[in-house]
Amino acid sequence: MALVTFSGYPASGKSTRAAQLKSHLQNTLPSHLSVVLVSDESLNLLPSVYDDSRSEKPARGALFTAVQRLMGQDKVLIVDAPNYIKGFRYQLYCAAREMKLRVCTVYVVATPDLCRQWNLARTDGRAYTPETLENLLVRFEEPSSMVRWDSPLFTVPWTDEDVPADEIVQALLTGYVKPPNSGTLAAAKAPSDALHVLEQTSTAMVSAIMDAQAATQSSGGRVTLTVSETHSVQITLPSRNLTISELQRLKRQFVTVHKKAITLGTTEKGAVDWAEESVAQKFVTYLEENLKP
Known part of the structure; x- marks a missing residue:
């Protein structure tokens, strides 16, 4: 249903604000x-995972994986983490778009001095080392309502009592x-026997086509070709003699074009059908466009 991303300096009060919002949502949202x-x-x-990039990268990956797993149309997912890198917030935004969720960002604002003070006062064992705190303060990339992945943006300064x-x-x-x-949509895949x-x-x-041409004595016109026991297609043949080499050449071109779509997993937009009768109809269309009168 929705994704709410919290962002702010370390030790700025994000967890407190996230808890406030969760309480409000539980009392406000419909029961379903x-x-x-x-x-x-x-x-x-x-x-301590933020002490260096070697430990931070897998930690951020674990958070992103958990967010993807928990996203759903029946819930509001609140992400309470530093989320100080705009590229990571963009990742969360793209994942939410894939799930067709609404998004918003809550920017918890506090001065660096307050963050240092609150970090030192923590007694829950989750305080940052002074060096890590200073590093994160410097590296913080502030959310902006001007970019789509941070919008709509709600700013909550430390002076506000509630979100x-x-x-x-x-x-x-x-x-x-x-x-x-x-760009994030998975391309439709052709079946294994395509x-x-x-x-x-x-x-x-x-x-x-060669059999039909022999039966009509190369007079051309509209003829019916049997594809299978239950399907047939019609094709308009030119009023001249078609050679087997000409048809084989066009067949090779047709197969080459469609083989690329199959092997690369890229298909034309819309419904994709690789059934026998559909391939036959595509081949008929290709021949009618490329056979000389």
Whole structure:
């Protein structure tokens, strides 16, 4: 249904704000919708994973995998993590678009001095080392309402007592659901026997055309070709004698074009059908466009 991404300085109060929002959503959303909060803490990712890139990268991967697994049309998923890299927020945004979820970002704002103070005061064992905290403060990439992956953006300064729950709920319930990015959509795959059907059907069609031409004595016109016991196609032949070499050449061109689509997994947009009768109809269309009068 929706993805809510929290972002902000380390030790800025994101977890407190995420808990506030979760409570509001549980009391506001319809009963058929659940609220799920995923965080570094829920995944047992310690603050020390941010000490260096070698440990941070797999930790961020674990968070992203958990988010993908938990996304659904029947829930609001809250991601309580630093999310300080705009590229990672973009990843979350793209994953949400693939699932056709609404999105919003909550930017929890606190001054660096307050973050240092609150980090030192932590007694839950989840404090950052001073060096890591300073590094994350410097590397933080601030969310912006001007970019699509951070929008709509709700900013919550440290002076506010609560999150703007009503505005966030409105965005989650009525906000625009952006369609999946075409670059992230999986290409339709041809069946495993598509190459065999392509070759066999086009070969059979060449033989059928030669038989039909012999029966009509090369007079051309509209003729019916039998594809299988239950299917047949019609083709308009030119009023001249077609040679087997000409038909074989066109058949090889046709097979080459469609073989690339099959082997690369790329197919034309819309319905894709590699059944025998569909291949036969495609071959007929190709011949009618390429046979000289």
